[in-house]
Amino acid sequence: DVVMTQSPFSLPVTLGQPASISCRSSQSLVYSDGNTFLHWFQQRPGQSPRRLIYQVSNRDSGVPDRFSGSGSGTDFTLKISRVEAEDVGVYYCVQATHWPLTFGGGTKVEIK
Amino acid sequence: EVQLLESGGGLVQPGGCLRLSCAASGLTFSSHGMIWARQAPGKGLQWVSIITGNGDTTWYADSVKGRFTISRDNSKNTLYLQMNSLRVEDTATYYCLNDPNWADHWWGQGTLVTVSS
Numbered sequence: 048d049v050v051m052t053q054s055p056f057s058l059p060v061t062l063g064q065p066a067s068i069s070c071r072s073s074q075s076l077v078y079s080d081g082n083t084f085l086h087w088f089q090q091r092p093g094q095s096p097r098r099l100i101y102q103v104s105n106r107d108s109g110v111p112d113r114f115s116g117s118g119s120g121t122d123f124t125l126k127i128s129r130v131e132a133e134d135v136g137v138y139y140c141v142q143a144t145h146w147p148l149t150f151g152g153g154t155k156v157e158i159k
Numbered sequence: 160e161v162q163l164l165e166s167g168g169g170l171v172q173p174g175g176c177l178r179l180s181c182a183a184s185g186l187t188f189s190s191h192g193m194i195w196a197r198q199a200p201g202k203g204l205q206w207v208s209i210i211t212g213n214g215d216t217t218w219y220a221d222s223v224k225g226r227f228t229i230s231r232d233n234s235k236n237t238l239y240l241q242m243n244s245l246r247v248e249d250t251a252t253y254y255c256l257n258d259p260n261w262a263d264h265w266w267g268q269g270t271l272v273t274v275s276s
Contacts, residue, residue, distance in 0.1 A: 084259075084260050086259050086264075088204075095254060095268055096204065096254070096266055097266065098259060098264045101260075101264070137203075141259060143259050143260045146218060147206055147209055148194070150196075150203065151203075153203040153204070
């Protein structure tokens, strides 16, 4: 299975400041059709996870534009331009290029 | 509106069994590969089992292989997870979700399975 490694494990952020989460895969996530099936999920406390970003950089419906995704191959990044209180939670990268899909270990975003 | 509604969780003794269900509505269920994922208390997410839209192909995490069986009934828009020989380490909230490679993606609210004597 593809191993997804996220960093940092914990990310204390001041409100209004930017935040960045890194995700690395053990092999390239470029599929044979050229697409890259790397997604980002958010899990707020006490809630089910929800997808924020699909295929590296596409925001899901209703996701604020302060969230952005980038990267290619094996290195990917989720950025929050200005952290708000509602962004507290755990963020996971997920690869679904190589089945079975695999999750990163998660990054806990909290307010300083 | 799409809904995925899990049920069937509860308290069971080690070695026991449970059958989880995930009732889907608002989507063309048979078109979607479906996934069971779980989250142990205070831990991260782990995929458990995956099934293709027509049910022909399945995958299992090594930790559940031989004990859990995923299935689906597309006529009832329902996904199942038969869990046998349950262990304490299977204690988790179990979620159903559709293949995240689709443009539209959903998770259920989860059902808690507690394995304890």
